[in-house]
Amino acid sequence: MNDNGNILIIDDEVQIRRLLEISLSANDYSTFFASNGKEGLIAAATYHPSLIILDLGLPDMDGMELLIRLREWYTRPVIVLSVRNSEEDIINALEKGANDYLTKPFRSGELIARIRAAIRLSEEKKDSPLLEFGSLKIDMINHVVRKNEEIIKLTSTEFSLLALLAKNHGRVLTHQFILKEIWGHGYLEQTQYLRVFIAQLRKKIEDNPSNPVLLITESGIGYRFGN
Amino acid sequence: MKHRIRTKFAIRTIPDIMKGSKGISSLTRTSEIYQYILAIIIIGITTLLCSPLSNPQSYHIVSFILLFVVAIMAVFMGIGPVLLAATLSSVAWNYFFIPPYHTFHIAKTEDKFMFGSFFIIALLNGVLTNRIRRQEIIVRERENQTNALFQLTGELSKASGIDKVSDVAKNDFKKHFNGDLFFILQDGNNRLETSEHIRDNNKFQSVDFNIVEQVFSNSVKAGKFTDSFSDAELTYYPLTGTRLNPGVVVMNLEKSVYQGKDAFWNTYFMQISNAIEREFLGELALKARVLYESDKLYKTLFNLISHEFRIPIATVMGASDTLLMSQTSEKHREELLDEIFKASARLNHLIENLLNMSRLESGKISVRLDWCDINDLINKVLQNLNKELEQLQLVTEIQPEMPLIKLDFGLMEQVLHNLLLNACQYSPASSKVCLDASYANGTLILRVTDSGPGFPEKALSKVFNKFFRVDESKPGGLGLGLSIVKGLVESHAGTVSVENPADGGARFTVTIPSEIPDMKKLNLE
Numbered sequence: 243m244n245d246n247g248n249i250l251i252i253d254d255e256v257q258i259r260r261l262l263e264i265s266l267s268a269n270d271y272s273t274f275f276a277s278n279g280k281e282g283l284i285a286a287a288t289y290h291p292s293l294i295i296l297d298l299g300l301p302d303m304d305g306m307e308l309l310i311r312l313r314e315w316y317t318r319p320v321i322v323l324s325v326r327n328s329e330e331d332i333i334n335a336l337e338k339g340a341n342d343y344l345t346k347p348f349r350s351g352e353l354i355a356r357i358r359a360a361i362r363l364s365e366e367k368k369d370s371p372l373l374e375f376g377s378l379k380i381d382m383i384n385h386v387v388r389k390n391e392e393i394i395k396l397t398s399t400e401f402s403l404l405a406l407l408a409k410n411h412g413r414v415l416t417h418q419f420i421l422k423e424i425w426g427h428g429y430l431e432q433t434q435y436l437r438v439f440i441a442q443l444r445k446k447i448e449d450n451p452s453n454p455v456l457l458i459t460e461s462g463i464g465y466r467f468g469n
Numbered sequence: 470m471k472h473r474i475r476t477k478f479a480i481r482t483i484p485d486i487m488k489g490s491k492g493i494s495s496l497t498r499t500s501e502i503y504q505y506i507l508a509i510i511i512i513g514i515t516t517l518l519c520s521p522l523s524n525p526q527s528y529h530i531v532s533f534i535l536l537f538v539v540a541i542m543a544v545f546m547g548i549g550p551v552l553l554a555a556t557l558s559s560v561a562w563n564y565f566f567i568p569p570y571h572t573f574h575i576a577k578t579e580d581k582f583m584f585g586s587f588f589i590i591a592l593l594n595g596v597l598t599n600r601i602r603r604q605e606i607i608v609r610e611r612e613n614q615t616n617a618l619f620q621l622t623g624e625l626s627k628a629s630g631i632d633k634v635s636d637v638a639k640n641d642f643k644k645h646f647n648g649d650l651f652f653i654l655q656d657g658n659n660r661l662e663t664s665e666h667i668r669d670n671n672k673f674q675s676v677d678f679n680i681v682e683q684v685f686s687n688s689v690k691a692g693k694f695t696d697s698f699s700d701a702e703l704t705y706y707p708l709t710g711t712r713l714n715p716g717v718v719v720m721n722l723e724k725s726v727y728q729g730k731d732a733f734w735n736t737y738f739m740q741i742s743n744a745i746e747r748e749f750l751g752e753l754a755l756k757a758r759v760l761y762e763s764d765k766l767y768k769t770l771f772n773l774i775s776h777e778f779r780i781p782i783a784t785v786m787g788a789s790d791t792l793l794m795s796q797t798s799e800k801h802r803e804e805l806l807d808e809i810f811k812a813s814a815r816l817n818h819l820i821e822n823l824l825n826m827s828r829l830e831s832g833k834i835s836v837r838l839d840w841c842d843i844n845d846l847i848n849k850v851l852q853n854l855n856k857e858l859e860q861l862q863l864v865t866e867i868q869p870e871m872p873l874i875k876l877d878f879g880l881m882e883q884v885l886h887n888l889l890l891n892a893c894q895y896s897p898a899s900s901k902v903c904l905d906a907s908y909a910n911g912t913l914i915l916r917v918t919d920s921g922p923g924f925p926e927k928a929l930s931k932v933f934n935k936f937f938r939v940d941e942s943k944p945g946g947l948g949l950g951l952s953i954v955k956g957l958v959e960s961h962a963g964t965v966s967v968e969n970p971a972d973g974g975a976r977f978t979v980t981i982p983s984e985i986p987d988m989k990k991l992n993l994e
Contacts (some may be wrong), residue, residue, distance in 0.1 A: 329837065329879055348815050417839075433842040434873050435985040441842050452848050459849050462837065462879035 246270040247361055252282035252308070253323070254301050258276060258346070262295065265350040271357070279303035286316055298324040298335070304339030306338060313339035319360035323348065329462040336416050336463070343414070359469075363384025366416055373408050375469050378447055380408050387447070394446050399424065403439050407457065407467040413463070414462040440465065500664040501547060506552040511538060516565060529564040533589050539591045543598030551599055553590035563585060570769040604709055612857035614733050617645035618740065625744040634748050638718075638741045646722060649673070650732045652708075653681055654745070657753055661685055661716060672721050675702040684717045694722075706738050710746030769936045773947050777819055781812035788812075794876045822949040825883070826935065829956035836960045837882060840986060843906050843913070850885040857893040859904075866905040872985035874913045880957045881981075884965075887950040888917040888977050895921035895975070913983050923969035954979075 246269065251262050254277045266273050276282035276376065279300045286294060294312065297303030300340060305324065312320060325333070327345040335343050341360045344353055346377040373380040379388045385401050387394045396404065402424050407415060420436060421429050439461075444451040458466045515538050519531045535558040543551045560568040563573055567580050575581045624637045635652045642650045649672045653664045667673045680698050684691050692701040704722060708715045716737065788805040791797060797805065814868065828834045844867055849860065851865070884903075892902045900920040907914050923941060924932060931937045933955040936946040954977075958965045963981035968975045 330835075347813070429740065437840050437842045437845070437873050438988075441844065452844065454848065459845050459878075461849060461882050462839075462877065 248289060249293050249357070250274055250276065250282070250285050250289060250291040250296060251295045252276045252285075252300065252305075253295070253297035254278060254281070254299075255297070258323075261350070262353075262456060263340070264358075265354065269354050277301075279308040282308060283311060290316075290318075292364075293357060294318070294320045295357075296320055296322050296340070298322060298326055298331070299369055306335065309335065309338050309340060309458045314357070317364075319364050321353075321356060321360060323353070330465050333416050333418075335380065337416060337418070341413055342447070354410070363410065363412055374415075375408070375467075378456065382409075389447055391440045396443075396446065400439060400443055400446070403436075406444055407465060411415065411467040411469050414460050414464050418464075421463065475832075482551035490627065495867060501549065504546050508546065508554040508729060508956045509540060511542060512554055512561060512946070515558075516561045519567070522780050523566050523570065525568055527585070528562075528568070531566045532562055532583070534592055535559075536587065536594060539685070540594045540598055546599075548599045551595035552592065555588070559584065559588040559591055581702065613645055614730070614737075614775065616732075617641060618737060620645075620847075621737065622740050625740060628744065629748065630753065631745060631748045634741075636743045638744075642720070644891060645772045648720055648722040651676075651719045652716060652745070653685075653719065654708075654749070655685070657749075659713070667719070673703065676719055677701055680705050681717050681719065686712060686716065692719075707732070707743040708745055710739065710742055710749075712750065713746065715742060715745040715749050721770040721829060740882040760922055761846065762854065766935065770947075773936060777947055781816045781819075784812035784815075785809050811906075822947055822953060825953050826949050826956070829953065829960070834957070834960055836877045838875045838877060838961075841876050841878050841881070843867060843871050843874055846878060846881060847885065847904065847906065850882055850889060852954070853886060854889055854893070857890060861893060861896055862899055862901045864901060864903045866903065868907040871906065872907065872908055872988070874981065874983045874985065875988070876961055876981055877914070882945055882978060884954050885917070887913065887954045888979070891950055891977075892917055892921070892975075895919060897921065908983075911984065915979040915981075918970065918974055920974040923973060923975045926959040926969075929967060929969070932981060933965065 249266055249271050251259055251273055253259055253262075253275070259275050259277075263273050263275075274285060274291075276285045279302045282294075282296070282300075285291075287443050294316070296305055296309060296312075298306065305322070309320060309322070317385060320339065321342045321344065322335045322340045322346050323346060324335075325346045326332075332345075333342045342356045342365075344356060369382070371381065371383045373382065377390045381387070382405060383400075386403065387396055387401065403420070407424055417433055417436060418430055421432065425432065427434060440457055441451075444454050444457050448454045448456055458468045460466055481771040512535070515535060519534055521532050522528060539551065539554050539558055542554050546554075560573075563575065563584055564571065567575050567584065570577055575584055621638065621641045621773070624641065625634060628634045628637045631654065635650075639650045639653075642648055649670070651664075651665065651667050651670065651673050653661055656662045667676050677692075677698070680691050682700060683697075684707050688709050690706045691697040692704040693699065694704055698705075699761070702721075704720050706718045706720065708718055718741065788809045792802065792805055825834075847865060847867065851863070889902070889904065896902055896919045901916040902920070903916070905916050905918075928937075928939050933951050934948075935952045936948040937952070955965050958979050958981065961981045963979060965977060965979045967975060969979050
């Protein structure tokens with residue numbers, strides 16, 4: 243029982259905490275709670291949870307500030323769960339170190355999936371030489387991508403982009419982050435590159451490019467590699 | 470220096486008069502004292518230049534020269550200096566040219582007559598020429614006033630909005646009378662709005678708000694050049710209207726421009742008053758309408774919310790209560806849970822729409838334009854509406870080689886989502902819904918065409934109104950979806966329209982102006 247990991251929930255809403263407790267323990271996670279930022283910091287330091295679910299509207303401090311302070315030492319995943327649903331807030335939280343962002347109201351199934359992805363990603367070896375997603379195989383060492391055992395020809399930029407997203411599968415990468423990683427600081431505004439390359443990659447690796455399941459668009463925020 | 474600038478207007482009222490001849494204008498603009506000095510100097514120099522003619526044969530010629538000079542001076546000098554010049558010239562002629570020289574004594578009787586007539590002619594010459602000039606000034610002044618009034622009325626009738634009207638008045642005043650105006654208007658409740666910032670303009674530093682209040686409440690002009698508060702530095706004129714008094718206008722003007730023309734100024738400010746009153750009443754009417762509309766809106770919203778919100782809440786409460794209380798079969802349990810989920814999704818949708826509407830109305834939606842792949846946009850929308858679209862036959866047509874478009878992905882996603890959702894709601898099962906996208910002439914065109922009943926002709930113009938629903942008796946939504954579409958599209962500087970195509974259904978057309986990236990410049994390796 244409860245061996246999938248322990249999750250700290252920092253949220254002041256009792257109803258949300260109750261709901262999370264039920265749905266998380268049903269999925270074999272143990273939970274504990276903090277109802278404000280101060281308690282949250284102490285609990286995070288004491289229990290060192292496998293994952294933190296953080297609400298941004300806390301009574302004693304702004305969740306964003308708490309996130310920054312947590313990120314000074316806490317390296318495991320943080321998922322923000324907030325009613326704030328503007329793109330600015332989401333991008334800001336992701337850039338400040340949140341691994342994922344869900345807006346309230348949320349679907350429990352979606353949350354569990356995100357939690358699983360985040361925990362798995364944090365435990366996975368970063369430099370695994372071969373990534374597999376269904377029929378897609380990415381050989382990180384030899385820069386070879388196979389789909390249904392057939393080699394897919396990719397340009398070097400296409401490969402770097404695919405590799406970056408695949409290594410972080412399940413996690414939203416913001417436009418800015420991807421542009422910085424692949425093209426460098428001078429290209430932060432050049433989103434047209436990203437659009438063109440994503441469209442090209444989809445044509446090459448998706449079964450149905452107009453219904454992508456691997457390279458998923460997160461409206462106005464970035465891309466997520468699905469699995 | 471400042472003093473000089475003021476006095477030059479004391480002599481010459483209308484600067485326009487001097488247009489055309491710079492030389493004369495610079496002379497006539499000097500102050501009265503300068504003119505006297507100038508008169509002495511000119512006569513002195515003329516006398517000196519004529520000194521070679523100082524002999525018994527040609528001294529008569531000198532008299533003509535002097536008369537000529539005096540006549541010329543009369544054209545551009547005040548009456549005083551001209552009289553001085555006339556006197557001086559006759560004295561100089563007598564003293565230097567009429568024998569015996571260097572005395573005021575005149576030997577010959579004919580020379581005595583000659584001197585007498587010279588003096589009289591010089592005086593008459595000066596006075597008459599000066600009078601003609603004055604007449605001309607008055608005529609020009611009248612012409613200027615007529616022009617000012619004419620232009621003012623013309624432009625005032627074209628101006629709309631109080632700010633525009635007061636700008637027109639200020640410009641006209643500046644142009645024709647070289648003065649400044651400042652309007653202090655009332656707030657609609659017969660109280661003057663505070664206008665401390667009038668002092669920001671250094672010409673109105675000395676404004677006296679007591680006078681302003683008095684002028685406003687008594688509707689009688691006051692300040693400089695008037696009977697009350699005549700020691701003030703500015704003039705205050707009431708703006709009076711037929712239905713309300715819009716306020717007070719403060720002006721700074723030179724004395725000669727203002728004084729003695731009460732009839733003109735009354736007409737002038739009457740024109741301005743009327744225009745401002747017109748705009749004022751217009752704005753008041755608008756405010757009243759907005760108030761009425763918002764009251765109506767509030768009532769509609771209240772009715773809708775109480776109705777639309779209660780149904781899903783009743784579902785949630787009833788279903789969960791059933792689940793808690795009674796023994797239900799597994800099948801019923803699932804159905805009830807499904808109902809709860811649907812009801813809460815519906816509530817969430819209602820709240821989202823209300824929030825979006827209020828964000829749009831308060832201008833809090835920020836549009837972040839970024840390059841977007843239209844294919845991606847459409848796919849995203851279709852994925853989200855997967856369930857709703859299942860029962861329809863959706864045909865998507867995207868122009869081949871569709872360029873990247875600059876728009877806000879999230880907001881446009883909502884636009885298409887709402888349009889498609891609308892099509893889903895009004896289309897019979899398994900009917901055709903078309904979504905097509907094209908780019909031409911710098912504009913992205915998105916069209917959603919359904920095969921539903923279309924809109925009643927009368928409803929077409931109201932489709933995008935807030936809380937408008939074709940059939941109010943049917944449950945389902947607040948009637949906000951399409952008005953949100955309109956708001957979002959307009960925040961992209963685009964347009965949205967609706968029509969009933971000849972072959973049935975309803976068609977929404979969204980156009981978004983956008984540049985496209987120069988793909989040749991992209992390094993796509």
